[in-house]
Amino acid sequence: MTASTAREWLPAVAVFVIVIALWEIGFLVLGVQSFLIPRPSVIGEQLTADWSTLARGLAFTGTEAVGGLVVGVALGTAAGFATARWASAREVLLPVAIGASTIPIIAFAPITLNWFGPESLLPRITIVAVMVFFPIMVNTIRGLTNVDPGALELFSSYAAGDRQTLAKLRGPNALPYWFTALKIATTLSVIGAVVGEFFGGPLYALGIYITLQTGASRYPSAWAAILLACALGIVLYLAAVALERVAIPWYAERETAR
């Protein structure tokens, strides 16, 4: 980590520490009941106590989120390419994609359980894939088609073929759009996996665990699982950011230069 990135992160870390401190002290002083929101220290203790179960849950839910991401991003990217390339694909795929994006998870989750069985990873992988498919596809199309007309004329004057135009103009142009969609998709993936689990699954899965602990009035345990799900989302998001920095370093440089 260089000095400049440390400077970027420092304010966020400071704010985080301050919020936790205020939460702890404020709730202690005001005597807020733990069934409303427990204090961080209480959640922390619970996190340690329940760790073996929570770790299994994190692994399970994390696998669902990442699996769904991989499938949804791959399909969304492929559909985006097909749609940008062939007008006929646009007519077929776009309505399907819009339809898929409007499916309510609450209705869809129980159906996926019927398809694959509650103990399987596949119901949530399906839900996450469906959720991330649309933003990925739409941004891929946008990136491939929202190209400077002057650049297209330039490529035409070079007598560049479709494949060359794709590789050297449309593709690179689409990457920043694609990474924006990927970042949105990472946060969506955790929400999809956790919510998908509310309808059934192994008892240690984070979504089920939250439901069960809340039902049993063990709020600190529920909150420990909630924070773990948040952490999962943040880690996936940061992984997407890191990937973006490696794949298109010029983009972050240009944005900071402006």
Added chain:
Amino acid sequence: MTGREGEGVGGGLPAVPAVVEAIGVGKTFGTGEAAVTALESVDLTIAQGEFVSLIGPSGCGKSTLLRLIGDLTQPTTGSLTINGKPAARARLDRDYGMVFQAPVLMDWRTITKNIELPLEIMGFPPDERRRRAADLLKLVELEAFADRHPWQLSGGMQQRVAIARALSFDPKLLLMDEPFGALDEMTRERMNAELMSIWRRTGTTIVFVTHSIPEAVFLSTRVVVMSARPGRIAQVVDIDLPAERSVETRESERYFRLVTRVREALRQDEPGDVGPALSDAERVRAEGLA
């Protein structure tokens, strides 16, 4: 010096092969009621090595004519040949280097890689690409910026990169559509001088669209004055300035006489319509010289 007036430089002399030959070229956009005639019966021959400027008010079709020559759009009537072949063939043969008003550089590429872009597409070997890019960076005096990205350069520098990129594959014909239109007057004059020296060194035939009378006169061997509604050629002015042109050229009596002649050609054809086509700076300049 005044005795040489009217001799002309390469006014389509038959001994020099024609690069551009337009006969009765017209372009109409749309059909029926909505049809707009952008260009009507244009006859123009441009010889090899010439520097021809197209000038005229907005809507005179000068950019359309350039785009027709470059096969970015196709004529509705007439015949247009480039190096003796149809424009589409010439484009596929990579006869054109193009420079637009916007530099249109790829932000994800370094300056060197931007200059190499057409060479990559045309399948030049890597060694050759690097050698040419290095030579061109020297030509446009941007060696120090080889590994920078476009947004790190000023507008004038970016346009120099665009010119270097257009020259990279030795096109037979350089088409420039108001390449310095977005630059300030000082930068523009410096770019004019640079383009002049590049043209003298490379001998490339150049067709140059501009709004600026001083720029057209300073750069060209011939200035094609166009008029609007419908766009057509009003007059062709031979620029018989000495081949060697410099800052002094802009202050010479002959130079401002030619500026006046082009200005009158524009005014003569469109009384009262010339004003808006020229920027204030250009008008002040032209007036000051006259």
